[in-house]
Amino acid sequence: MRTLTLQAPAKVNYRLDVLRRRPDGYHDLRMIMQRFDLCDDVRIALSDIPGIRVTCGSEGVPDGPENIAWRAADALLSLAGRETGVEITITKRIPVAAGLGGGSSDCATVLMGLNQLLGLGLSDARLMEIGVKLGADVPFFIFGKTALAEGIGEQLTAIEQIPPVWLAIVNPNVPVSTAWVYQNLQLTNRSDDFKMPRLYSSIADICAILGNDLEAVTVKRYPVISEIKERLRSLGAVGALMSGSGPTVFGIFEKEEEARQAVADLARETGWFAVAARTL
């Protein structure tokens, strides 16, 4: 049995502008997306027994065809006209329905891993085309670099210069549905001719662009998000923002010790999920 075990990293959105609602119900966005080193483990094994099997065993994550990793395997096998059996085992570390892109990253990892295991030779561009049909954030994880993401998230431009930072990732243990957040967003008229900077020389440059149009929607339902931001700032974060549709908040720290101390303090005092992480 040929197997591959890969790490699927999480992301934060340093910036998320919603430009307009599209006729297909999706939204055109302008985002700056950054991966960091909190990862799920994704084990992919080829098997002689036909069919796709996904085992995860994490609360809130379906095991069968509802799992986005199952749909990734199905899409690739259908395209390749193969009936090979595929066993996928996911060890979740990224909080679920958290705004950290965990499902999208698992999905991208299965597309890339199966492409390799089956020797299909599909380009990243082709994998991204397949991926966007499974989830708007999937192409970003195939792209594999810090990016300006436009369209629904699939038009990607690499941000070549951006300093690595330490993050404190804090989640108050409530799942949030991305679809619900977009449905409850009050759209304001936002100009789309603004050019997001492509070069970030310092942490201050990153902090200068922090912003998320979805934050107000999720904060209204879960005011604890504002409390987390305040606490992170009082613990030394130079910037703090909700990621994606939330409710996870990330704090940006200049020093590793400060990020680790902040998550230790918050975990002890609150029971929230809190980890220190390094951007990739």
Ligand SMILES: C[C@@](CO)(OP(=O)(O)O)[C@H](O)COP(=O)(O)OP(=O)(O)OC[C@H]1O[C@@H](n2ccc(N)nc2=O)[C@H](O)[C@@H]1O
């Ligand atoms: C908000 C973001 C920011 O990175 O991330 P998360 O909070 O989910 O991590 C993304 O836009 C989420 O991307 P993703 O989670 O892949 O979205 P999908 O599964 O394709 O879509 C879930 C639902 O969100 C809405 N949606 C998603 C993307 C987009 N550009 N416009 C939308 O309106 C649609 O209603 C869709 O039915």
Ligand SMILES: Nc1ncnc2c1ncn2[C@@H]1O[C@H](COP(=O)(O)OP(=O)(O)O)[C@@H](O)[C@H]1O
């Ligand atoms: N492999 C997966 N990992 C996480 N969630 C998954 C997965 N497959 C399907 N889901 C479903 O997708 C929803 C969104 O999950 P997730 O990707 O973690 O959140 P977000 O879109 O906020 O980044 C969850 O409610 C979950 O039921």
